[in-house]
Amino acid sequence: MARVRLSVAERREELLRAAIEQIEARGVAAVRIADVASALEVSNALVLYHFSTKEKLVAAAFTHAAEGDLARLRKLLGRRTTALRRLRSAVRWYAPTGTAKGWRLWIEGWAAALREPALREVAIGLDRQWKAAITEVLAEGVAAGEFRCPDPAGAALRLTALLDGLAVQMTSYDGAVSRARAQQWVDEALARELNLPLDQLVPAAAH
Numbered sequence: 001m002a003r004v005r006l007s008v009a010e011r012r013e014e015l016l017r018a019a020i021e022q023i024e025a026r027g028v029a030a031v032r033i034a035d036v037a038s039a040l041e042v043s044n045a046l047v048l049y050h051f052s053t054k055e056k057l058v059a060a061a062f063t064h065a066a067e068g069d070l071a072r073l074r075k076l077l078g079r080r081t082t083a084l085r086r087l088r089s090a091v092r093w094y095a096p097t098g099t100a101k102g103w104r105l106w107i108e109g110w111a112a113a114l115r116e117p118a119l120r121e122v123a124i125g126l127d128r129q130w131k132a133a134i135t136e137v138l139a140e141g142v143a144a145g146e147f148r149c150p151d152p153a154g155a156a157l158r159l160t161a162l163l164d165g166l167a168v169q170m171t172s173y174d175g176a177v178s179r180a181r182a183q184q185w186v187d188e189a190l191a192r193e194l195n196l197p198l199d200q201l202v203p204a205a206a207h
Helices: 008-026 033-040 044-050 054-077 083-094 103-113 117-143 152-172 179-194 198-205
Strands: none
Touching: 008 033, 008 044, 008 054, 008 103, 033 044, 033 054, 054 083, 054 103, 054 117, 083 117, 083 152, 083 179, 103 117, 103 152, 117 152, 117 179, 152 179, 179 198
């Protein structure tokens, strides 16, 4: 059956989704233009027409994934509810026990970013925007009197470091940390940062 003719934007998105899947499956170092082309049953030339090198394709794929994650984060944090509910939802979604990004993709990205300046910029940008969004909601909650957090920026950094570290442990070392234990640690860390008892934090966000 003939393939449906796609617009340039639709084709780029299709290629980026395929690249993300191939990076997750094969790793940044091993993935080839041919792998992406084969997954979509298109020619290598078509992939190179849209992304002139593998490096540009990989950087664009990570940018695409980052933009998707940030859009989801902003949606969670922009809901019309308390800062505490929004914050808990965002942290639970981002945690390796939640439904956020494919963590294998980002672990690959972090490793490759040590050698690839373009990927480093993507990773830094995502990290900064994530921390800024969490910091803003923490400050809103403090202003509204929902909880006490004397250092919202520091709290955002500590929470991010915990979530990223747990993601590495759970993705790279099978069985290192159970999902239940990881979720417990995330809840406890959030409660500490907000100076709230754990039993007050959990019901407040449940809905």
